Structure formats: structure tokens, C-alpha cells
Amino acid sequence: MTSLHRKDLGLLALRAAVGGVLFAHGTQKLFGWFGGAGPEGTAQAMEHMGFLPGERSARAAGLGEAGGGALLAVGLATPAAGAVVAGTMAGAIAVHAPAGFFAHGGGYEYPALLGACGLALGVAGAGRYSLDAALGHRLARPWVGALAFAASALGAASVVARRQDEVRRREARAADEAAREDGAGLS
Numbered sequence: 001m002t003s004l005h006r007k008d009l010g011l012l013a014l015r016a017a018v019g020g021v022l023f024a025h026g027t028q029k030l031f032g033w034f035g036g037a038g039p040e041g042t043a044q045a046m047e048h049m050g051f052l053p054g055e056r057s058a059r060a061a062g063l064g065e066a067g068g069g070a071l072l073a074v075g076l077a078t079p080a081a082g083a084v085v086a087g088t089m090a091g092a093i094a095v096h097a098p099a100g101f102f103a104h105g106g107g108y109e110y111p112a113l114l115g116a117c118g119l120a121l122g123v124a125g126a127g128r129y130s131l132d133a134a135l136g137h138r139l140a141r142p143w144v145g146a147l148a149f150a151a152s153a154l155g156a157a158s159v160v161a162r163r164q165d166e167v168r169r170r171e172a173r174a175a176d177e178a179a180r181e182d183g184a185g186l187s
Contacts, residue, residue: 008129024069025065026061026063042054042058051091057159076139082123083122086119086152087153090157096110125140
């Protein structure tokens with residue numbers, strides 16, 4: 001077996017693993033599969049995390065994970081799929097970042113790894129054992145990847161900034177309420 005075939009088999013294994021995990025996570029959000037919260041529970045969780053509106057945010061996260069994961073797994077439109085995954089994981093990283101790096105403490109280790117894998121697969125391509133290869137790489141042109149990564153980065157930056165603004169507003173409201181309660185007890 002040549003090294004080229006080994007590389008392609010390695011890409012297939014990585015795509016299947018990362019894509020499968022992402023697909024499962026996304027379907028938890030979209031449909032409640034695999035013990036997930038489903039659309040209603042995920043929308044509530046998204047609102048609690050500062051992603052507004054929660055329903056639209058839940059749907060976007062679920063589609064980014066399930067759709068991006070499915071496309072990565074089969075190797076279709078791999079540059080765009082990798083960009084979608086990386087952008088979706090940027091939102092998850094923003095939520096977990098205050099807890100530090102390691103996942104055991106609630107940190108961003110896991111979404112960072114998934115996002116980095118999506119990024120790497122989007123840049124490297126799907127390999128010969130993929131739908132992209134079977135279709136002559138029509139959906140995996142370099143310009144598609146560049147455009148998809150630019151759009152994903154802009155979208156992720158916008159979503160994360162809006163969430164950070166909402167979190168800051170909530171913290172300011174909570175501090176104001178606490179100050180009012182402390183002041184009311186002094187009279």
C-alpha cells in the first residue's frame with residue numbers, strides 16, 4: 001500500500017470519526033436523538049447561555065453540527081463543511097472558555113479539538129475515498145474553501161460578539177439588582 005493510499009485511508013477514518021460525533025451532537029439538538037434535549041430544550045439552553053433568539057441559535061448550532069458532520073463523514077463539499085464545523089465550534093468554545101481549557105472542568109478542550117479537525121479537513125481535503133473525489137472535486141475547489149472559511153469566520157465572530165454583549169448586559173443587571181438589595185437592607 002502506498003503512502004498516498006494510507007493518507008487517504010487516514011482521512012477517511014478521521015472524517016468518519018469527527019463527522020459521526022458532530023452528526024450525533026447535532027441531532028441531539030435538532031431532534032432529541034441520543035438523549036439530547038431536542039429543539040425546545042436546546043433553545044432554552046441557548047437562551048440561558050446568551051445566544052438570542054434561542055430557537056434560531058439552537059437550529060443553527062444543530063444544523064452546523066449535524067450538517068457539517070454529515071458532509072465531513074461522506075467527504076462532500078469538504079472545504080465548506082470544515083468551515084461550517086470550525087465556525088460552529090467557535091460558538092461552543094466561547095461558552096466553555098471561562099472554565100479554562102480542560103473538558104473535565106467544563107473547559108473548551110473538546111469543541112476546540114472538533115473545530116480544529118473541521119478546519120484541518122477543510123484545508124486538507126477529503127482524500128480519494130470521498131464523494132468529492134467521485135464528483136471530480138466540483139464542490140471542493142480552493143475558492144470554495146476560501147469563501148466558506150471567510151464567511152464562517154465572519155459569522156462566528158458576529159455570533160460570539162452578540163453573545164458576549166448579552167452576557168455583559170446580564171451581569172450588569174445582576175450587579176445592579178444585588179446593589180439595590182444590599183442598599184435596601186441598610187435602611
